[in-house]
Amino acid sequence: MPLMPKRVKYRKTQRGRVRGNATRGTEVSFGSFGLQVLDRGWVSGQQLEAARLAASYALGTEGRLYVRVFPHKAISAKPAETRMGTGKGEPEYYVAVVKPGTVLCEVGGVPEEMARLALQRVCHKLPVRTRLVKRRTW
Amino acid sequence: MPAVTLSAEVRTTLGRRATRLLREKGLVPGIVYGRGRPPVAVAIAAEALEKALKGGARVVDIVIGNDRDSALLYDPQPDMAGEHVRHVDFVRVAQDVAVEVAVRIELKGTPAGQAEGGVLQQTLHELTVKCLPRDIPEKIVVDVADLKIGDSRRVKELTLPHGVATAVDSEVTVATVRHQVTAPEPGAAPAVEGPAEPEVIKPEGRAEAEEEAGEKGGEKAGAKGAEKEKEKK
Known part of the structure; x- marks a missing residue:
C-alpha cells in the first residue's frame, strides 16, 4: 500500500508548476547523512516506498532511516480508452512535491560507507537527481 | 584555536539588489552589532569567511577601517545547496563577559x-x-x-x-x-490494507446538514415504504 494522506480537505488538486528552490527542509536534521534533491519534480508514494525498502535492506539491522517528505498531492488520471470530457479523472496516486535543496531522506547511526551504500540504493528508485550531504558542522 | 581576523568594509547600499550584486562579486553581506553600539552593515570576503567557519572559528577579530572588535560569528545562513554563506551576524563580545x-x-x-x-x-x-x-x-x-x-x-x-x-x-x-525495528522480509504478507482513498474532511455545518438530510430522507423513505405496504394489503 503506497503512502497517502489519511484525511484530505479536497479529493482532487490542480497540478500546478514546481518553481524555485526549497527554503525549508534543506538541512540534515535527524541523522548524519542525507539525500538532497537537485531537480524539481514529483516523487510518488510508490517510489518513496520502494526507496524506503531498498534502504532498509541495505541497512539490515543497523542504523535508522528518516523519510523527510510525504506525498500530500493527489494526482488524477482518466481511464484508458476514454473519450475526453465528462469531468476530471479520479485520484490515481499521491506525490510529494520536491524542489532543489529538499532533503528527501536521512540515515543515522551507521558509518559513512554504509550510509553511502544505502542512499545510493535509494537514489536508484527516484525520478529526480540527488546527491549525498552530511550534517553541517558550522 | 588560533585567533582569526576578518577584514570587512562598510556597506552603504542595502536591500536585495545590492546584496545580490555583492554576492556576485564574491562578498558576503553581514551585520555587526552588540555592546550598546549602533549596528553596522558590512561586507566580508566569502572565501575568508567560509574558511573561518569550516575551521571551527567561533570568536573572530573583525576589522572595519580603523576599528577592531572581538565578535561572535552568529547565525551564518547557508544557501539552498548548503555550500556557501548568504549572510552572517557578528555579535560584539567582551572577553570578560560570558556568552x-x-x-x-x-x-x-x-x-x-x-x-x-x-x-x-x-x-x-x-x-x-x-x-x-x-x-x-x-x-x-x-x-x-x-x-x-x-x-x-x-x-x-x-x-x-x-x-x-x-x-x-x-x-x-x-x-x-x-x-532495531526490523523491516518486513521480501515477499512477506503485506500489512493490513487501509482504505484505498483518504477520507474527505467536510466543514462542520455541511456535515451536520448532510446528516440531517440523510435522516429525513431515511424517515421519508421509511414512511413511503409503509404506505406502499398498506396499499398492497
Whole structure:
C-alpha cells in the first residue's frame, strides 16, 4: 500500500508548476547523512516506498532511516480508452512535491560507507537527481 | 584555536539588489552589532569567511577601517545547496563577559548494546553552553561505549570543560541505544490494507446538514415504504 494522506480537505488538486528552490527542509536534521534533491519534480508514494525498502535492506539491522517528505498531492488520471470530457479523472496516486535543496531522506547511526551504500540504493528508485550531504558542522 | 581576523568594509547600499550584486562579486553581506553600539552593515570576503567557519572559528577579530572588535560569528545562513554563506551576524563580545553558544556534540565509541542488535540514536546534536568567549569548546565529546540496549546518556552525565556551563534541562537525552525495528522480509504478507482513498474532511455545518438530510430522507423513505405496504394489503 503506497503512502497517502489519511484525511484530505479536497479529493482532487490542480497540478500546478514546481518553481524555485526549497527554503525549508534543506538541512540534515535527524541523522548524519542525507539525500538532497537537485531537480524539481514529483516523487510518488510508490517510489518513496520502494526507496524506503531498498534502504532498509541495505541497512539490515543497523542504523535508522528518516523519510523527510510525504506525498500530500493527489494526482488524477482518466481511464484508458476514454473519450475526453465528462469531468476530471479520479485520484490515481499521491506525490510529494520536491524542489532543489529538499532533503528527501536521512540515515543515522551507521558509518559513512554504509550510509553511502544505502542512499545510493535509494537514489536508484527516484525520478529526480540527488546527491549525498552530511550534517553541517558550522 | 588560533585567533582569526576578518577584514570587512562598510556597506552603504542595502536591500536585495545590492546584496545580490555583492554576492556576485564574491562578498558576503553581514551585520555587526552588540555592546550598546549602533549596528553596522558590512561586507566580508566569502572565501575568508567560509574558511573561518569550516575551521571551527567561533570568536573572530573583525576589522572595519580603523576599528577592531572581538565578535561572535552568529547565525551564518547557508544557501539552498548548503555550500556557501548568504549572510552572517557578528555579535560584539567582551572577553570578560560570558556568552551563550551552541556547541556540537560528538559521540565516541561503539556502544555495547550494538553487538546485541541495538541501534545508537543521537537525539541531541548541539548543546547550548554559557562561557567566556576564550573558553568556547570546539565540540563536546560524549563516550557511549558502555551503553547497552535501553540505556541513555543524558545532559547531566556530560563532563563539560572547566568554565563551561549549560542551562539545558539536565534530563534531556543526548543519545540512546534502542532495539532495531526490523523491516518486513521480501515477499512477506503485506500489512493490513487501509482504505484505498483518504477520507474527505467536510466543514462542520455541511456535515451536520448532510446528516440531517440523510435522516429525513431515511424517515421519508421509511414512511413511503409503509404506505406502499398498506396499499398492497
